[in-house]
Amino acid sequence: MNGRRLIYLTVSLLAVVFLLGFAYLVTVKLFSPINQGLAMNVSANGADLVVSDDTVLRIKNIYTCNDEEDLGEEAAVTGLKGMTYEDLQQIFSPEDGWQVTFDSPNELVLGRMIGELCARHQQYRHLGVYQEKLAVFQGPLGVDAVMLQVLQRPVKDLPPAMREQLEQAKNFTDLPLQTKELLKKELEFENEKKLNAVLENLDELH
Structure with a gap:
């Protein structure tokens, strides 16, 4: 009986040592900001x-x-x-x-x-809303500092899907990533040529 108790105590002691060692590795090594390479502000x-x-x-x-x-x-x-x-x-x-x-x-x-767009995004255009009319802005979605043109197209006359997209885009920075990507496909353009192609399609629907 004493031998079995000794074995039990030895195994228990080893288990405690193992758990303490594992806890040290997790808290000190694995989650160290240096090892993770996390930016530290x-x-x-x-x-x-x-x-x-x-x-x-x-x-x-x-x-x-x-x-x-x-x-x-x-x-x-x-x-x-x-x-x-x-x-x-x-x-x-x-x-x-x-x-x-x-x-x-x-x-x-x-x-x-830098208080301006990078060279690449200076070529970008996106659609937005200004005083309930469709407007063209310079740069990617979420950056509305430079408005280039207000189109004589009331938002209420646009297709329902586009109206919903424009409404969502008003709070672009707060949206989930997946929603942002979907809106970019519909409202953001790499250059004016691609923007104009979409505007022409809207004119045909009007």
Whole structure:
């Protein structure tokens, strides 16, 4: 009986050690932000990161269409070493159009907000609504900063399916990804030639 109890205690002890080890791997190793490669926004996490000799600096442009243009990377310049996130925010402030993030403890990213569309999306057009009339905007769906034309076509005279699509597109940024993709196929065009083809079809239906 004592032998069987000893075996039982030994197995139980090994099971506890195994579970503790597994818990350590899950919480410390697998879910580590470094191992996952997750972007770390220092202001959100309150992480105490500092620019060091090992920090790589990456600079990028961020356009209104949310496209990004990498301008290259280099070792962090001497003048930034020793700075915290709060220090960097004083120099590269949001008010001046900058976004400061640490993509990892050793990678500092300075994003410059560009108040215009990227070269590719400048050619895009999409349909929207202005004062209850069909309108043409520059850029992809979700970016309505530049209206190019108001068409003399009341929205109420459009096919029901198109009216529904235009109504949904008013809240484009809040829509599920699948809905966004469906609306892009119907209301977004890579250039004016493709837009005009759709407008011609609408004229024929009128």
